[in-house]
Amino acid sequence: MQIGFAGIVLLLILIGLRVPIGLALMLVAVGGIGVLKGWDVAGGMLRTEPYDFGAHWSFSAIPMFLLMSAIAYHTGISATLFSAARVWVGRFPGGLAISANFACAGFAAVSGSSIATAAAMGRLTIPEMLKAKYHPGLATGVVASAGTLGSMIPPSIAFVLYGIFAEVSIAKLFMAGILPGILTAVIYAIMIVARCAIWPDLGPPDAQRYRWRDRLRALHEIWPVVVLILSIIGGLYGGLVTPTEAGAFGAFMACLVAAMKRTLTWANLKAAVIESVTGTAKIFWIATGAVLFTRFLAMTGAADFIKTTMGDWGADPILLLVATSIIYFILGCFLDPLGLMLLTLPLLLPMFEGLNLNLIWFGVLVVKYIEIGLLTPPVGLNVYMVKSLVGDTIPLETIFKGVGWFLACEAVVLFLLISFPEISLFLPSQMD
Numbered sequence: 057m058q059i060g061f062a063g064i065v066l067l068l069i070l071i072g073l074r075v076p077i078g079l080a081l082m083l084v085a086v087g088g089i090g091v092l093k094g095w096d097v098a099g100g101m102l103r104t105e106p107y108d109f110g111a112h113w114s115f116s117a118i119p120m121f122l123l124m125s126a127i128a129y130h131t132g133i134s135a136t137l138f139s140a141a142r143v144w145v146g147r148f149p150g151g152l153a154i155s156a157n158f159a160c161a162g163f164a165a166v167s168g169s170s171i172a173t174a175a176a177m178g179r180l181t182i183p184e185m186l187k188a189k190y191h192p193g194l195a196t197g198v199v200a201s202a203g204t205l206g207s208m209i210p211p212s213i214a215f216v217l218y219g220i221f222a223e224v225s226i227a228k229l230f231m232a233g234i235l236p237g238i239l240t241a242v243i244y245a246i247m248i249v250a251r252c253a254i255w256p257d258l259g260p261p262d263a264q265r266y267r268w269r270d271r272l273r274a275l276h277e278i279w280p281v282v283v284l285i286l287s288i289i290g291g292l293y294g295g296l297v298t299p300t301e302a303g304a305f306g307a308f309m310a311c312l313v314a315a316m317k318r319t320l321t322w323a324n325l326k327a328a329v330i331e332s333v334t335g336t337a338k339i340f341w342i343a344t345g346a347v348l349f350t351r352f353l354a355m356t357g358a359a360d361f362i363k364t365t366m367g368d369w370g371a372d373p374i375l376l377l378v379a380t381s382i383i384y385f386i387l388g389c390f391l392d393p394l395g396l397m398l399l400t401l402p403l404l405l406p407m408f409e410g411l412n413l414n415l416i417w418f419g420v421l422v423v424k425y426i427e428i429g430l431l432t433p434p435v436g437l438n439v440y441m442v443k444s445l446v447g448d449t450i451p452l453e454t455i456f457k458g459v460g461w462f463l464a465c466e467a468v469v470l471f472l473l474i475s476f477p478e479i480s481l482f483l484p485s486q487m488d
Contacts, residue, residue, distance in 0.1 A: 060356025081345030120303025126328035146262030150252030160202035174203025197458025346398035388429025
């Protein structure tokens with residue numbers, strides 16, 4: 057057990073030293089197993105575990121959803137979202153920030169990745185907001201925060217992984233994420249309007265005025281995104297495709313729509329394929345490291361010790377939710393979202409099952425915790441993604457301060473999701 061907890065401390069130290077999370081997990085896991093069981097056993101697990109984990113058929117949805125997202129970005133399908141939102145809500149206080157918020161929500165519906173959403177929409181929206189004299193904290197904070205909707209609004213890679221590990225319907229998880237995602241975007245928008253109405257210098261209304269003809273034209277221009285969303289959600293809801301097939305179907309539809317727009321070139325397609333391949337490799341590298349680290353903790357008995365220590369908490373739903381929140385809030389500050397989920401689910405899922413709590417609802421909460429972890433220092437990945445877009449023009453501290461207001465909104469959303477599970481469970485219940 058001492059070796060197990062020493063491994064956890066070493067892992068946090070390596071992450072603090074900026075060692076890539078997947079490499080840190082794998083080094084500690086293989087080294088720990090070697091010390092405990094011998095290096096032959098460690099080498100054997102290193103040979104077999106990556107294949108045993110990655111060969112799961114359902115995981116084929118991940119590269120396909122990433123490919124759909126990359127095609128949508130590189131062929132310009134997503135570029136119209138910000139323009140359309142700007143025409144409709146730009147006249148409100150903080151209108152461009154609200155537009156960026158809803159554009160991120162729209163792109164999330166064809167993405168599946170929070171970091172991809174923040175990267176794609178940040179390139180489009182942050183320069184426009186800075187040009188309009190928006191406060192840098194608001195301009196960057198809204199993109200980093202609204203980008204997290206890529207994990208909640210379907211299709212979501214996080215839901216795919218959770219569904220496989222929890223053995224629950226991925227289609228129902230996708231449905232469960234729709235209303236919480238919309239709720240988050242709406243609460244973000246309300247906060248932006250309120251702040252910019254009180255402090256107009258934060259984000260002035262869009263100086264340009266639009267007529268109804270312009271608004272209707274803007275809606276017409278986003279038809280490719282609408283087609284992709286309806287294709288995936290309609291196919292899942294109507295039982296035409298499984299969640300695994302939905303990824304490939306979405307990628308095919310993205311190619312078809314881009315071809316109809318005449319923006320599907322070999323250069324764009326090559327860039328999209330390379331981006332999806334590298335993204336898939338990163339995800340599986342982290343996931344494999346997390347699986348090995350989970351095996352290591354199981355061998356040391358540390359996982360059983362933590363579970364026993366939480367035994368009293370695990371007997372009461374309220375205390376279990378409090379303990380879960382504490383675990384995710386603390387670890388979310390240090391761990392990669394996928395690694396965090398894969399490390400905690402083996403511990404928490406049996407407790408939620410033992411109390412007969414709905415695992416679809418719990419999945420939504422887990423993804424919400426992951427979204428919060430993407431924004432909290434020192435390892436808020438979405439914040440660092442936005443920082444990479446703006447370079448040295450905006451300090452990292454400014455972005456984290458800008459994100460703080462959105463974290464307050466996340467606390468409100470989390471309270472509503474815990475207090476009213478029906479928000480998450482209404483749409484999945486319609487599939488029964």
